[in-house]
Amino acid sequence: HTHTWRCMHATGTEREYIENAIEGGLKILGFSDHTPMPYSGGYVSGSKMRMDQLEEYVDVILALQKEYEKDIEIHIGLEVEYYPAYFEELVRFTGQFPIEYYILGQHFLGNEVGDAVSSAKTTDPVILQRYCDQTIEALKTGCFSCFAHPDIIRFIGDDTIYKEQMRRICETAKELDIPLEINFLGIWQHRHYPRELFWEIAGEVGNSVVFGADAHLPGKVWNPQALGEALAIAERNHLQVLETMVRPWNW
Secondary structure, three states: OEOOHHHOOOOOOHHHHHHHHHHOOOOEEEEEEEOOOOOOOOOOOOOOOOHHHHHHHHHHHHHHHHHOOOOOEEEEEEEEOOOOOOHHHHHHHHOOOOOOEEEEOOOEOOOOOOOOEOOOOEOOHHHHHHHHHHHHHHHOOOOEEEEOOHHHOOEOOOHHHHHHHHHHHHHHHHHHOOOEEEEHHHHHOOOOOOOHHHHHHHHHHOOEEEEEOOEOOHHHOOOHHHHHHHHHHHHHOOOEEOOOOOOOOOO
16 A cells, blocks of 8 residues: 555655665555546546556556566555446546556545545544445445555544444455455554554454555655554454455456
8 A cells, every 4th residue: 555646645756665665674565546536527636646647657667566576576556436426437447557456445425526525523424324335335346455444434423323334344344355454654643543443343343454554655665663553453353464465356
């Protein structure tokens, strides 16, 4: 889970991320920058690469993949929001390129434009249910290799409602054998996630997990402090940690 400058909120070159990964002893590095999206009406997102940048993204990583093949295994993916209005077109567009996997990262509800932000504080159970409904629908497409920061939804209402709704996500992920990501960016920036209550639910359900650097800075592609805290979360909640989540799409 590594980003590039194209998403407009990360810095550094791809080479710098790779060099830091090698220095940290990583054997595999997956780039999964925020996907371009075929928005309508001329809308431009402030947190994703543009449609016309995807080819360059792929070309740069393919070249570095070959250059560093003796040092590290590099994969090309995308972090994708599931927007029903655009998803089929996105799949067709990205299918022209050697994209190996999608990871689900649902930062907005609906189709983004004019809708709720997942990480905004809310006590509204309707927002929580919509987040769960939309991400469950996404997981059921068979297009996603893992669910990045599934606990990004910032519901601060009744814990009973939270547990009831988020258990639905955990059970779906378990049924489909899709791992959930414990997110390093949330750890080292002291965000509202990882949320312990969510991982307690995941432990009860028996979900498998992966660790994601969510690196927006080259120096954070390897983060021993965040790794230690993620391991502690997994241990406390009896979660199975997978070594890798890279696998072919199911369609």
